[in-house]
Amino acid sequence: MNRNADTEHVSECTVCGTTLIYGGTEKEQTCTFCGMSTYSPIYCPEGHFVCDICHAEEALDFLNRLTETETSIDPIEIVDRAMTHPSFKFHGPEHHSLVPAAILIVMKSRGISRHDGSPITKDVILEGIRRGSKIPGGFCGYAGTCGACVGAGVALALYLDSTPKRATPRLQAHRTTSAALDLSQDELIRCCKRATYYGLTAAIEMLKNEYNIDLGPVPKPQSCAHSETNPDCAEDECMYHVASMST
Numbered sequence: 015m016n017r018n019a020d021t022e023h024v025s026e027c028t029v030c031g032t033t034l035i036y037g038g039t040e041k042e043q044t045c046t047f048c049g050m051s052t053y054s055p056i057y058c059p060e061g062h063f064v065c066d067i068c069h070a071e072e073a074l075d076f077l078n079r080l081t082e083t084e085t086s087i088d089p090i091e092i093v094d095r096a097m098t099h100p101s102f103k104f105h106g107p108e109h110h111s112l113v114p115a116a117i118l119i120v121m122k123s124r125g126i127s128r129h130d131g132s133p134i135t136k137d138v139i140l141e142g143i144r145r146g147s148k149i150p151g152g153f154c155g156y157a158g159t160c161g162a163c164v165g166a167g168v169a170l171a172l173y174l175d176s177t178p179k180r181a182t183p184r185l186q187a188h189r190t191t192s193a194a195l196d197l198s199q200d201e202l203i204r205c206c207k208r209a210t211y212y213g214l215t216a217a218i219e220m221l222k223n224e225y226n227i228d229l230g231p232v233p234k235p236q237s238c239a240h241s242e243t244n245p246d247c248a249e250d251e252c253m254y255h256v257a258s259m260s261t
């Protein structure tokens with residue numbers, strides 16, 4: 015079965031479609047599109063390399079536009095719609111910005127202020143997107159943390175106005191990322207969709223349990239609509255995979 019039949023370059027080189035190599039060590043590479051040199055362990059065996067900026071730029075532009083137009087009060091709805099936008103690759107660092115974007119946009123749509131009473135403005139959401147975009151692609155496998163899980167911490171850090179010198183907000187942001195990483199202990203290979211659902215879950219639960227802020231339900235088990243387009247889907251080992259047991 016070709017699970018990848020109708021999906022453009024799902025986890026492959028965006029230049030030529032060849033399956034990417036996730037190497038064990040970084041090497042200096044030059045972006046095929048913009049010419050910037052950087053170190054990355056991820057590359058195409060045909061010699062292409064696409065930097066994170068070129069990889070995620072259009073998706074981040076899309077998220078930035080949502081800060082002006084999006085009125086949804088359901089973070090799952092925003093996430094699932096973004097994941098089907100043509101700019102979103104199946105896997106990619108744009109997911110690191112998606113969690114804070116969805117959480118903060120929904121808080122703004124629901125008229126929820128930051129913890130200090132100041133409003134969640136477009137600029138706050140843009141900062142969440144920007145912070146998420148600083149987490150490189152592949153970080154889950156190379157740094158012992160996951161960018162989409164850190165995205166949950168970014169959302170809480172902005173809600174609480176956390177800084178390195180504010181102990182309690184910093185703790186709560188850490189706890190949020192930690193909760194997302196607890197969920198992420200599934201011993202599966204990376205899936206940016208699954209990780210995004212973990213991040214959303216951690217942020218929604220932290221806001222509800224600690225701050226009495228209701229952003230609606232967390233992503234439900236067996237609710238993933240993206241499995242068929244993921245050639246690496248863990249299928250029934252993933253809690254979000256829709257079980258194929260009704261036939």
Ligand SMILES: [Zn+2]
Nearest residue numbers: 027030058062
């Ligand atoms: Zn290539």
Ligand SMILES: [Zn+2]
Nearest residue numbers: 045048065068
């Ligand atoms: Zn580039």
